[in-house]
Amino acid sequence: MNITTRLKLSLMMFLEFFIWGAWFVTLGTFLGNNLQASGSEIASVFSTQSWGAILAPFVIGLIADRYFNAEKILGILHLAGAFLMYQMYQSDEIGQFYIYVLSYMILYMPTLALVNSVAFNQMQDPEKEFATIRVWGTIGWILAGLSISFLFHWDAATAVSQGLLKNTFLLSGIAAFILGIFSFLLPKTPPKITAVDKIKIGDLLGFDALKLLKDKNFAVFFLSSILICIPLAFYYQNAHPFLSQAGIENPTGKMAIGQISEALFLLLIPMFLVRFGFKKTILVGMLAWAMRYALFAYGNAGDLSFMLIIGIALHGICYDFFFVSGQIYTNSKAGEKYKSAAQGLITLATYGFGMLIGFGVAGWITDNFKMLDGATNWEMVWIIPACISLAVFFLFALFFKEKNKTKEEIPVIIKIQENEYQLK
Structure with missing residues (x-):
């Protein structure tokens, strides 16, 4: 180039x-x-x-x-x-x-x-x-x-x-x-296909990859991906208002620590996947969500402000270790035939339906946990997604049975940069 x-x-x-x-x-x-x-x-x-x-x-x-x-x-x-x-x-x-x-x-x-x-x-x-x-x-x-x-x-x-x-x-x-x-x-960058070529709506949404749900492990991962988007929505929707109301100075700039963390922890995923496998790596990501929200629930802008900063910095583990690792797992399970369809299906399930549910839940919780003076009860607002994260953690830990990594999966792990574009 x-x-x-x-x-x-x-x-x-x-x-x-x-x-x-x-x-x-x-x-x-x-x-x-x-x-x-x-x-x-x-x-x-x-x-x-x-x-x-x-x-x-x-x-x-x-x-x-x-x-x-x-x-x-x-x-x-x-x-x-x-x-x-x-x-x-x-x-x-x-x-x-x-x-x-x-x-x-x-x-x-x-x-x-x-x-x-x-x-x-x-x-x-x-x-x-x-x-x-x-x-x-x-x-x-x-x-x-x-x-x-x-x-x-x-x-x-x-x-x-x-x-x-x-x-x-x-x-x-x-x-x-x-x-x-x-x-x-x-x-x-010209069109990939001609206008006369037939196209199916199911192809656009990745419905061909629904066949992968016959695999119990993939079905558990798929359900967990949707459920973990509920606590993710709490972060997108409530983190900045919470930090602002808590009295943190320059909250927008400090939240950029999360993106810096995201880029840095990406480098650690190959090591984790090769050494610990998909299940343990993804479980670490889930556990990080619960830890982050516990830190938000009990931290403050005074002597415990470090807890809020650590919570922000955990974004790299929260996002990379679950979502990026999950994309790699999906890629390895789908194979060449359903690779694109499977990624499209996971994206639709998470950023589409999963986040849609998550934002609705986060809004309802925020409205219904107010104190007598009308201020938001942020402790409860963060404890609830922490509990949801732990519930998904135990669901995945109990029902996902990881098999030994095959020779075909190792190159997928090593070539993680191929999936980096999914970060945001």
Whole structure:
């Protein structure tokens, strides 16, 4: 790959995740303070991510893969997204805001697959080349958080009370507009199939991989993947409002520690998988969720602030050791015939239906655990997902029976970089 192409792809990844990280992390705090949204209303807004994930395969499979170059669709979607971001910036009512954010997520979630398609199309050896391109997406997310906290100070207590968090949508909109224009300068990525080729809805959603559920172990993993998304939703939806209300300074910047941890712990997964196997690695990830929420439940912004920071830093273990390891396990079980379908099915189950359930539960819990003064009982809000994580931990430990690793699975473990693009 020549240097010009490498720079273009790196900038594309940087902007793609800068856009997401610049508004999604602070969304819960914005909704509660600027729009006075209830827990259930906040859950509905966060659930738009799940609806976007559910509809994304249709956008990609029915349009992007059949009629237009991926880079052109990427540009159009981000330009439309920039307009919707501006509308979100101007919104002052939760009902109006919901319409814009739902429309935005339906357009944005397909772009996650499109940027990968553009990048992979330029690589002769993705296993070696992709990681160095995708890492700029993680850097973009981290810098978005650091900018909000340490450059613009929009998440400071006084700024939040003045409603300045709405500026995050303007920042994201500007970045989306830049990426929208820049996308038309990216390397050409033509459709994968012709418009006349038949396509089945089941193929788009990965339904062919349902045959894998006949395997008891895979069925246990599949169910656990859906259930573990319930505590995951608590983190996405409640972490920033919790840290802000707890009195943590620069909460958005400090939450970027989670993405740094995510990148670092990725390097440890090959060692864990080879030495301990899938089951123990995934169990460590589940246990980390329970530990994180216990730290959140009993930590504070004073002498126990280190507990909150450790809870944030555990994100790397929570996400990588379960979700990335799970993707590798799915890949090894599916084989060549169902590989893509299986990954699509797991994505639909987790970020689609699993997170949809999780956001609903998190919103209900937040609304129903209030103290006499109306403040959120954060201890109970975090203890409940900690208990859910432990329940999933014991479910998986009891019913998943790991077999000895086959020779075919070892290369999958070693080549973990192939799956790095799933991080976010």
